[in-house]
């Protein structure tokens with residue numbers, strides 16, 4: 699009896715520790731894997747990005763924005779049918795750092811997640827469990843909501859694609875310098891951005907030559923969690 703209680707207790711502790719882990723900005727440092735993630739789309743850069751990923755046989759994670767999904771549902775289906783991972787970037791891209799209606803803030807965060815989730819699910823049938831809040835918002839209220847709605851919050855290890863003054867060579871160098879096992883790269887696909895389109899194929903080839911494998915954020919996080927639960 700004592701043994702059963704002990705095992706039960708142990709599994710309860712392990713389960714709660716497991717569930718505690720709600721936030722990630724990288725995968726395992728022990729595995730040569732990189733995850734590409736694209737925010738705010740689908741948008742004007744999505745098709746070109748999809749072509750590159752297809753050609754290079756790489757699967758990425760798209761943190762879709764509700765308003766963009768509503769505008770381009772067909773593109774959401776394309777992303778999904780090509781085997782990429784769909785994730786949630788909320789509906790309206792509200793900046794919760796600046797949201798000062800404290801009394802309904804938690805409700806608002808929840809609404810922003812669920813509205814985007816429902817729309818993605820209506821279009822693809824897929825229910826994502828990964829959310830990235832606009833501007834990387836990560837306060838206690840966001841963590842509580844993520845737990846309540848069964849989400850993992852995903853930020854990023856490195857991103858610089860919004861620096862429009864950079865040439866594609868400079869941008870490439872910065873991404874390459876930041877590539878380590880478990881790195882989650884952030885880029886955006888809402889606006890037309892030819893710098894990314896020029897850089898991305900070279901970035902993928904160079905990292906593959908260095909022995910890196912490209913995985914989705916979900917795959918990366920699952921591996922890290924299974925490593926940590928050993």
Ligand SMILES: [Zn+2]
Nearest residue numbers: 737738832833
């Ligand atoms: Zn965003």
